[in-house]
Amino acid sequence: MKVLIVEDQRRLGEFLKQGLGECAYTVTWVGTCREARDALAETNYDVIILDLSLPDGDGLHLLSEWRRAGFNEPVLILSARDSVEDRIKGLDLGADDYLPKPFSFEELRAHVRSLLRRQSAIKQTVITHRCVRLDLLGHTVKLKEQNIDLTSREFALLEIFMQNVGRTLTRSYISERIWPGLTDNNLLDVYMSRLRMKLESNPSEPLFKTLRGIGYQLV
Template identity: 40%
Template structure:
């Protein structure tokens, strides 16, 4: 799952990014409010974690602008502003939760998962393609009722292919969405992970779902 973290404190941002990545998330980090709004407006995020006091644009106006534009991405405020009036304001603007600094990372992670689960009412959370089932909230996948043991990156790759089932996805798009990196034509990271994913998702089963489209990329679909 992909998160956007808008946090101007470098130490806090690095700490949260490290913990979230270790928990299996892909994270984009913005240190300015205007950059955060730009990313949140155009990116496909499962959650936005947002400070209030930011350079360029404050968190209040970011939430207001996103909701005004019809963006229903779940939002978690993470801020040192602890007055009841601040919490009420954040929730009234359209945020889904409000956590005050300082905080325990375990609570923060629980809040992140809770907000994503609640937000699943607005977003599809389970994708089914033939006998494959991918649950993007529980971070679980199975085929023919058999649980698939996937690494966080393998699950992120499978979730992306499942959300876009039937669409041919380029290596560049996959690298950007799953690894948050610009694709280097000399790098085979996408192809290597596709091979590893096929070994778990396709090889043990008669019907193959992950297909190569020569010169274009990969697609998850039922053929024949």
């Protein structure tokens, strides 16, 4: 399970990263809004732990920005702002949980476990975007109600995009997920060409956007 910690206090950030890492979580710790945006654009996380008072912005504004963009990762606000009004505002803007500072690390772990259980219970098995319908259990894909035959690699590639609509996915991130350890950079281009041939029925309305030298985006 991957956890993103957004916390500008170095001592607390290092403590959380070490503590959650010892609990078998894969932890990324950043200290600014800019770094948090970059981290979430690069990959998805199972839980985000968000401080509100950051050196380059307000965590609530960052949370609101994420929700407007369609990012649905569970967010636990961890903040010294502990008034009822602060908690209500945070939850109304899209936070899934709120834990005031100071806190017990064991209580924090319990909150994280609760969010993970909740997320697992509601995880989608059928994902739709525009005219594409991907069934994770049935391992089928439909385009405008027409069945589309995909190989297992093509299906896995499409699933990554369907789980990250609107995000820029780097070439290295996609390749590591589909072909771990493989260094053939041309293979991704071949498979992207195949997906486009099968799913982009109208050239004037592309599904995939190429960002040269960076990666791809499902739009």
